[in-house]
Amino acid sequence: MLSAAVPEPRLRPGGAELKWDGFRALVSVDAGKVVLRSRRDTEMAPAFAEIVAGAGQLPDATALDGVM
Template sequence: MLTEAVRSPALPPRSAAEPKWDGFRALVSVDAGRVLLRSRRGTEMGPAFPEIMAGVGQLPDATALDGVM
């Protein structure tokens, strides 16, 4: 989800928000032993973050995480 500027920080009922921290938005997945680290546009990010790739390899199969690093 992309950030969007608003005039007021007030949220509509039944809505939630979180601060936008500087960093990279990424999706990591483990499927049949294959680890993928991709940007929201699908760009492969694994080679740029070998330490994350090493740690993700310890996650169970069929895991998917979305977050900012």
């Protein structure tokens, strides 16, 4: 489920907490090239070099979608 922007969070005292950490991303490996992009197609590899390095060990034609 995608989040939606609101002008102001409405939380009861002791209610739910906002989650500010994490990035949704797609990593794909094709012919040895690793691509890491956001849901809005922003290149994320420079900010997450360790994920790109680890994904380089995946087999070709691999695609993963998730939160990091």
